[in-house]
Amino acid sequence: MGEKPPNWVRGTEVALGIFSILVILIVVLNPSFGTATIVSLLAFAVILNSFRIVSSGGALLPAMLRGLSVGLGLLTAIIVAIVILSPRVGVATLTLVFAIGLAIQGAARLAHTAHVGHPRWLRVSALTTGAVTLALAGIIALLPSLTMVSLVALLSLALVVNGIDSVIAGLRPSTGKQLTLVKLVVFALAYGFVNINWIDLYYNQVPAYHVWLILTYMAPFGVLLVFQGFKDWQLAFSLGLLVSLVNDLGYYFSGDLFFGFHVQLIPWLAGQLGFEGWKLLFIFQGGLFTIPVSSYLMGASIYGRITVVVLVLYHWWKRPASLPG
16 A cells, blocks of 8 residues: 655645635635635635645655655745735636646646555546646636636635545555545545435425435445445444435535525524524425424434544544455
8 A cells, every 4th residue: 555654744634635625615605705805715725735735745756756746836836825915816817827726736736646656546546636626727727708606616626626635645544445445435425415415405305205315325335235244334324324414514515516506505504503593494204204303403413423423434444354455
């Protein structure tokens, strides 16, 4: 799986990835922010990713690629800093600056694919992230008529992809089994955010809907039980719970980003997290029975599921004895 980098490098990658994702969440949760504030926050997230490029490139790449990666990271930070210092520039200029910044970061991430000292999974991750970042930069550059909303959506997507890549690279799974667990978690996140949320947004009127929704959460991970036996039921169950969390905490994020919804995310999220007290959020449709779900009940459910998922996945990360790999 390759030699692990120093702990400070891994910690930096995880921290910068998380901070970058948090900044994007702040932007998405606050559509009422002025253009100058949104631009500054996005520029800050791009600079965080530039710092990641500098730290990981300087510590992990061989000498031939180290200077290229560090130089590209610094160049991006300088270019994007111009945006922070000049927040009143026009959308066309913003589009060009951010496209250049993303293109440079994509190229810097691709540099890691040439380092044979990296494990294969990390080179594939770098290739995928770099290619996606370059593709989004190309879309931004080739569509000068982009509105501010479209620009923010594309930048947010690129930065979230880079943030997730940074967190995974920092965690640095050291065995095939840990890598398998990372793949399962990434699949659960993508499956919940796109597939499940699409179903929940548009097809939620069938009889016993919520029973079928729960079965849909768990369905893909039944494969684990088929091939590994019921000894791994805790892992399959926790991955299904992770999908349910992505659904309950992300379906309007997904709706706003992909499906044209325009929901005020902060009030909705406050209800989901239990801050609306006994306010009725929805009726659980169980076919033969129904359950009124208040904000308190929903919040308690979410916090309980988070606790179970974290504990079970941590256990499997430390002792993934029966996972294939």
